[in-house]
Amino acid sequence: xxxxxVWEGFLxxxxxxxxxxxxxxxxxxxISIWAAWWIANRQIRKVELEKRHSDLxxxxxxxxxxxxxxxxxxxxxxxxxRPRNGNNIRESLxxxxxxxxxxxxxxxPDPIIVNALFEVRRSVEILDxxxxxxxxxxxxxxxxxxxxxxxxxxCEVEIExxxxxxxxxxxxxx
Numbered sequence: 001x002x003x004x005x006v007w008e009g010f011l012x013x014x015x016x017x018x019x020x021x022x023x024x025x026x027x028x029x030x031i032s033i034w035a036a037w038w039i040a041n042r043q044i045r046k047v048e049l050e051k052r053h054s055d056l057x058x059x060x061x062x063x064x065x066x067x068x069x070x071x072x073x074x075x076x077x078x079x080x081x082r083p084r085n086g087n088n089i090r091e092s093l094x095x096x097x098x099x100x101x102x103x104x105x106x107x108x109p110d111p112i113i114v115n116a117l118f119e120v121r122r123s124v125e126i127l128d129x130x131x132x133x134x135x136x137x138x139x140x141x142x143x144x145x146x147x148x149x150x151x152x153x154x155c156e157v158e159i160e161x162x163x164x165x166x167x168x169x170x171x172x173x174x
Contacts, residue, residue, distance in 0.1 A: 052173060054109075055109035055110075055173055056170065056173040056174065058107060058108060058109055058113075059108075059109065059110065059113055059166065059169055059170045059173060060170055062103065062108065062113055062116075062117065062166060063163065063166040063167065063170055065099060065100070065103065066116070066120055066159060066162060066163050066166060067163060068096075068099075069096050069099075069100065069120060069124060069159060070156065070159045070160065070163065072092050072093070072095075072096050073093075073096070073124065073127060073152055073155055073156060073159060074152065074156060075089060075092065075147070075152075083141035083142060083143055083144065084141065084142045084143075084144065084147050085140065085141060085142075086131055086134060086135045086139070086140055086141065086142050087135070087140065089131050089142065089147075090128065090131055090132065090135070093124060093127060093128040093131065094128070096124055097121065097124055097125065097128065100117065100120065100121045100124065101121070103117060105117060110169050112165055112166075112169050113166060113169055116162040116165055116166055119158060119162055120158070120159055120162050123154070123155040123158040123159060124155065124159075126154075126155065127151060127152060127155040130151050131151060134151070
């Protein structure tokens, strides 16, 4: 017997049993429902994975900005002891504030990151006000120790705390 004869015999057998066609149709419907569910579920998982990767990228980008802000605020001259130019410091702080202001808070995935962004920005603004007040007193150069310990101290600590918090959030996405 070849394949055509077997197939013809099977079709005749199906046609001779009227209840069998409805069973085949029911099983086919169940299989098609399962296949539709599986495909939809797979697409949902793919979208969730892409969103997770996007959220991780956003959090990592904000973390990088915070680290840049910390380096800018520190303005470290640890190898040499010399006064710092207050106007240059204010320019750097203004650039950092503009950078922080351009971050879209509505697209950030975690409220901890949003809160950290606001607090880092506030700390840098306070530092900028302190430097401005210092410059308004008629001095252009800021003593290195005064800058490190009187002006930057609390701002640096606050930014480092927020960086640590952001690293924990980034680790939770991984």
